Amino acid sequence: MSTTQSSQQITPQLRQWIVDQAQAGHSAESVLKSMLASGWAEDVAIEAMESTLRGHLEQKAVDSGLPPAVPVPDAPLDESPLYIDGGDRKVCVLQVMHSPRVIVLGGLLSDEECDELIAAARPRLARSLTVQTKTGGEEINADRTSNGMFFQRGENDIVRKIEKRLAHIFSWPEENGEGLQVLHYQPGTEYKPHYDYFDPNEPGTPTILKRGGQRVATIVMYLGEPEKGGGTSFPDIHLEVAPKRGNAVFFSYERAHPSTKTLHGGAPVLAGEKWIATKWLRERRFE
Ligand code: PD2
Ligand code: ZN
Numbered sequence: 001m002s003t004t005q006s007s008q009q010i011t012p013q014l015r016q017w018i019v020d021q022a023q024a025g026h027s028a029e030s031v032l033k034s035m036l037a038s039g040w041a042e043d044v045a046i047e048a049m050e051s052t053l054r055g056h057l058e059q060k061a062v063d064s065g066l067p068p069a070v071p072v073p074d075a076p077l078d079e080s081p082l083y084i085d086g087g088d089r090k091v092c093v094l095q096v097m098h099s100p101r102v103i104v105l106g107g108l109l110s111d112e113e114c115d116e117l118i119a120a121a122r123p124r125l126a127r128s129l130t131v132q133t134k135t136g137g138e139e140i141n142a143d144r145t146s147n148g149m150f151f152q153r154g155e156n157d158i159v160r161k162i163e164k165r166l167a168h169i170f171s172w173p174e175e176n177g178e179g180l181q182v183l184h185y186q187p188g189t190e191y192k193p194h195y196d197y198f199d200p201n202e203p204g205t206p207t208i209l210k211r212g213g214q215r216v217a218t219i220v221m222y223l224g225e226p227e228k229g230g231g232t233s234f235p236d237i238h239l240e241v242a243p244k245r246g247n248a249v250f251f252s253y254e255r256a257h258p259s260t261k262t263l264h265g266g267a268p269v270l271a272g273e274k275w276i277a278t279k280w281l282r283e284r285r286f287e
Helices: 010-023 027-038 041-064 109-126 155-169 206-207
Strands: 084-086 088-098 102-106 127-130 139-140 147-150 181-185 191-193 215-224 231-235 240-241 250-252 262-265 269-271 276-284
Touching: 010 041, 027 041, 084 276, 102 109, 102 240, 109 155, 109 181, 109 250, 109 276, 127 231, 155 276
Parallel strands: none
Antiparallel strands: 084 088, 088 102, 102 250, 127 139, 147 181, 181 276, 191 262, 215 250, 215 276, 231 240, 231 262
């Protein structure tokens, strides 16, 4: 490796060398070790490796026909905190997965907040619809047998309070969120595995995207727990999140493609009732 360590500039030559090393099968640790041995400062070397390999993988993905990756919301978990600040509430970090990005939070909502949301939603429930991909309209779908309703964004105090908390935790503007959706599942009902992003190949998608771009993340908040069943399952990664009242699962998807491994579903409720609130976050302001 020939470098000009004095300036510690990440040159195109250095980037190419890093890619060549990775392609030759050298581990990240061994590449880092030789950079340090050549006099690179550790922080510069790590940044050079991370940004180079990220950029290289992204270029390969786009070259192979995948949609480009876009920025996504995330929680501040770099230092592996046990708790994060929800602005008005301390929220527990229960589980973190990096790829796909899946975060399970404990105590995101209080019992009173769960009850308040259920009470406000109950009189407005109707059979859940899904987006009709051919046209961008909505339709009844046998894969989704819950009852549900949407709040307008900022519709009332409890909705505003929760939207503010989510925006704080995930550093994503409130106005990029769709209205909060509340779903009620009775025994036997489920939401079969699906992706939450809109399929770029469906003819109705361009119309849907006019209202704020793609969905980039989902937060499922558990308001009422069933006795059995009703977990949120991620078949590609063999994960099932238990629907514990007050807890939530967040996941993000930087491109509208199955390579994100964000296929997920609401498993059938076997006993008791399940209540959730779902928040979908868009790339831009959702009108
Ligand atoms: O009810 C769930 O656990 C669930 C599963 C998958 C909800 C959603 N998706 C959703 O609202 O998108
Ligand atoms: Zn979903």
